[in-house]
Amino acid sequence: MSVAPRRKGVFARPLAEYVLKQVDPLVAKKGFGEASLLMQWREIVGARIADICAPERLQWPARGRKPSPDKAQEPATLILRVEPGFGLEIQHMAPAIVDRVNAHLGWRCVSKVTLRQQALAQRAEKNRPRIAPVDPAARARAVEASEGVAEESLRAALVKLGERALAPRRIG
Numbered sequence: 001m002s003v004a005p006r007r008k009g010v011f012a013r014p015l016a017e018y019v020l021k022q023v024d025p026l027v028a029k030k031g032f033g034e035a036s037l038l039m040q041w042r043e044i045v046g047a048r049i050a051d052i053c054a055p056e057r058l059q060w061p062a063r064g065r066k067p068s069p070d071k072a073q074e075p076a077t078l079i080l081r082v083e084p085g086f087g088l089e090i091q092h093m094a095p096a097i098v099d100r101v102n103a104h105l106g107w108r109c110v111s112k113v114t115l116r117q118q119a120l121a122q123r124a125e126k127n128r129p130r131i132a133p134v135d136p137a138a139r140a141r142a143v144e145a146s147e148g149v150a151e152e153s154l155r156a157a158l159v160k161l162g163e164r165a166l167a168p169r170r171i172g
Contacts, residue, residue, distance in 0.1 A: 036104070037055060037101065037104065037105065038055060040104070041054060041055060044100050044101060044104045045097055045100050045101075049090070049093060049097065051083075052082060052083045052086040052089070052090065052120075053080045053081065053082045053083065053086070053090050053115075053120075054080065054081050054120055055078060055079070055080060055081075056079045056080060056081045056116060057079045058076040058077070058078055058079070058109075058110070059076055059077045059079055059114070060074075060076045061074045061076070074111075075108055075109060075110055075111035075112075076109060076110055076111070077110070077111070077112050077113070077114050078097070078098070078101060078110045078112070078113050078114070079113075079114045079115075079116060080097075080113055080114070080115055080116070081116050081117075081118050081120060082115045082116065082117050082118070083117070083119060083120055084117045084118070084119065085117075087115050087117050090113075090115060091113075091115060094112070094113040097113060098110050098111070098112070098113060134163045134164075134167070135163070135166075135167045135168060138162070138163050138164075138166040138167040138168070139159070139162075139163050141162065141166050142158070142159045142160075142161075142162025142163050142165075142166055143159055143162075145158070145162055146158040146159050146162065
């Protein structure tokens with residue numbers, strides 16, 4: 001049995017590989033181990049909570065000079081920037097937020113939440129134009145085009161992209 005020779009040349013790589021390599025060092029300065037907590041905040045905590053607060057940094061406890069091997073890493077404190085007037089509401093939701101963040105990261109990374117009341121820059125969403133509803137014909141074409149994709153999450157992302165790309169353009 002012969003093995004096909006490897007082709008030499010440049011192959012396309014996902015854009016996410018390049019972006020995350022540039023973003024991760026910037027996020028690390030804020031105490032985050034990875035950018036996913038910031039980039040997927042709305043999916044982690046839900047739209048209602050994400051509209052009134054955002055993660056600012058993870059504050060890790062100070063380590064001793066010689067950490068003992070039997071002692072586990074102490075969890076961090078998640079510092080949230082909260083819209084003025086919503087601090088009490090987020091304070092009551094803090095245990096649920098901690099649970100959701102830890103579930104997303106896959107380990108007990110966060111143990112408590114600290115709040116900073118400050119206006120979010122994302123509140124300018126009110127001025128952002130609304131996305132038109134999805135055209136059923138475009139959705140059907142997108143679903144049909146992505147039928148051969150085996151991975152469920154990739155297929156869902158392709159359908160979402162196709163819905164917008166295949167929708168008829170409106171002028172005016």
